[in-house]
Amino acid sequence: MQVFFIVGAQKSGSSWLQKSLNSIEGIHCLGEGHFIDKLLMPMAQSLHEYNKMMQVVEQRVYEGKGFYGPVPDQEFMMTMRNWILSMMVRNAKVPQNSILAIGDKTPANSFHIPTLKKLFPRCRFIHLLRDGRDVAVSAYRHRNRIQAETGQTGTSLDDAAPQLLATWAGCTRAIRKAEMAGIPIHTMRYEAMLDNSAASLRGCVNHLLPQNSISDQQILAAIDANSFQVLSGGRAAGTINENSNLRRGQAGSWKDEFSPAVAEQFNPEDRELLESLGYTA
Template identity: 30%
Template sequence: MNKTTSIKDTQSVPALHDTSPFFIVGVQRSGTTMLRLMLNQHPHLAIPFESGFIAEFYRKIDRYGDLHDTGNRNRLLSDIAGDDWVVRGKLIDDVTTIAKYPASDYAEIVAAIFQDYARRKGKPRWGDKTPGYVDEIDTLWKVFPGCKFIHLVRDGRDVALSLRRIAWGTSSIPRMAHEWRWKTLLAHKMGNLLGDHFLEVRYEDLVLDTEATLRTICAFLGESYDARMLDYHVKGVKADELPSDSIRWHRMSVRAPDPKKVFEWKTAMSEADQIIFEEIAGDALSAFGYECRGRTPTLKSRLRKLHYMLIRRW
């Protein structure tokens, strides 16, 4: 689509592409935004900002009745278009254009929304990057049987450090350790069930061996490798790549991969916090090949863990 073409032009809407997309999932602060920006430099791939609505609307889809009915479809589209995440990410430009796609069930309607986004970007294939879907893999599989998942995993101790630095993050190491452990292991178990439809990638490999890791991801997606993905940071982030209120939390994501952010916990996390995290999530750390030091809990670490457990109980 050339630059002067408007999505609102009265042109014919192309038939839907395959409704089996790919989803990038992972615990927040695991590098999913950086991976998305990399893949968006591929000439075939269009991945919008976090969607967040797919699982939510799937759970309440019965409210909309028979989606063969035009009125019901339009009501669903209107509600999705008003979703906060959809608005923030500018996923939908014009509902009337999406309504022209031959969609008569929920999966086809969702696919139409993303396919229209990809069309505006001049790309033939769409994907999604929503960290919150890391515990919704089973739901996404129900909507799109045959889809693919890229599960990005980062050492949970570095995830915890990153979360501490943002306004909406938490400072509780026990809480972060429990959440990281639960979500990463849950996704991993789902991956064992999905087989070839699931790829697990470590953030550390993406940063330290970027090209090889991207080649693996492209092979998994059935796409040829494109070196432009390595230059995702050169021209800066386009205005529609990230919402303005999100850029401040993704300063590192829009820069070249920084090896200093790998295993930062070894120097930036206190001994007590390291012990607490490993005590709670050591099995998950080991499962993903991360170092566990097996140190004896200190009085400080025991008291902090006890304090957290008492708060959770109440």
């Protein structure tokens, strides 16, 4: 059973990839488990405090001859690994022996790739990369929709865009840093998946399961089941619905949503990252 993690900035299209992979028999990608940021990290802090307390007890109560030593890191990591895997398998809701690959797509995983690799040495990573400017637009519209539901008002897109792009850049840099440290990561571009969904999804499947017998027909069926038109309830890509999580389904939407001056407000390092990845005007 191959464990895998989808990484990439929020609003990069990871839900689309998750659902597409999840539609292929034997592959299960369950959404956002937040295993590291909401489970392992708080538990690690609790473990640190526990070990610290036990050292005090040993010295003050048992004069250096206490019964309980600190919990070793190896034991903690093994426990977390088993717990996380158990949750993933349980929520797949299928017999374990039918699972070829099982994954999670929490965006925060982008910052915890070395920890995930330590937990699951054989795990694989897929980086869903999208033009940071489109990510900024999508994130802004998503935030606006949530604020509207609670009666809040926010800043304009032009004012919010530099910070939203910086968030994308921070996530992207963390993934590139892990890759440069020697962790293999398969990068799939959102724009490529729009242009040639079959080849892009096939590349992901072959990365997860190099010796797979998944047919082209299965790949195409997964693509058809998760097209923008199907997932949006019948809208063609480019038809905007401000109230939907699937708002537009296009690449390059920033061109007609930003004002021309916004790019000049971007952090120079973030603009350089965009250009290094081929995302130019």
